Amino acid sequence: MTSPQPTADPAGSPAPKPRLTQSQAKRAGQSSRAMVLSVLATLAIALMVVLLNPRNADEPYDPNVDVAVIAEQATATAEFTATAPAVPEDWTANFARWNGAGTDQVEFWEAGYLTADQDFAGFKQTTQANPTWLSQQMDNAPATGSRSVDGTQWDLFEPTDGDRHLVGEVDGATIVISSSGDLGDLDTLASAIQQNLEEG
Structure with a gap:
């Protein structure tokens, strides 16, 4: 073919x-x-x-936050003096804000820092704390003991994985301190908060 x-x-x-x-x-x-x-x-x-x-709300970090200035603004709204602790110079504040009452009816002031070791350390301050709110702020971490910082007693909460927390009453307000670092970072922030509120 x-x-x-x-x-x-x-x-x-x-x-x-x-x-x-x-x-x-x-x-x-x-x-x-x-x-x-x-x-x-x-x-x-x-x-x-x-x-x-706008920037994603999940990334609310700003390396130039002036905690003292924002604390003054929060104090004008809050029923307490918003603390602006003097943290170590090698810590960097990356957020500070006043949180109005949500469905939990709890208003609170908070600020967060990056430590010299690149760990997180922050606090929340309110006069309206309740057991449910506290548990939520600490991701249901269990109580494991207590710590004394400059004469003030704090309750310690430590999960098996995640941030450690200190909870205490300072100057009539409930303070929740959280850190991804070691216990020393919690003590450092607790001491700075106590000193700031005592001086204020």
Whole structure:
């Protein structure tokens, strides 16, 4: 069996290639340009959305937080003096805020720091604490004992995994101190809070 031969016109020459008229070529060029412009416009809109989108609430960290200034503002709203402890110079404050009452009806002031060892240490302060709220702030960590810091007794809560916590009453307010570091970080923050409130 012989293989099929390429087709040709009666004169034996190959079939002519189709040619676009001038108007067809113009329309094809316009379609290509329109598609490119459309893609560029879409990219520009997407870029604007990214730039205008506020920072994720799960990343509320700011290395330039002035805890003392924000504490003064919180004190004007709170029923207590919002503490602004003098933490070690190699600690960095990365958030401080007043939290209005939610469904738990508990208003509280809080601030958080990054220690010299890159661990977290922070506190919450309120005069409206209740057992449910306290348990939630400590992720249901069990009580494991107590610690005395500069003469003040604190209850210690330690989970099998996660932050340790100290809970105590200072100057009429309940303080919850949490840290991912060692017990020394808890003691350091507790001492600074006590000294700040005593001086205030």
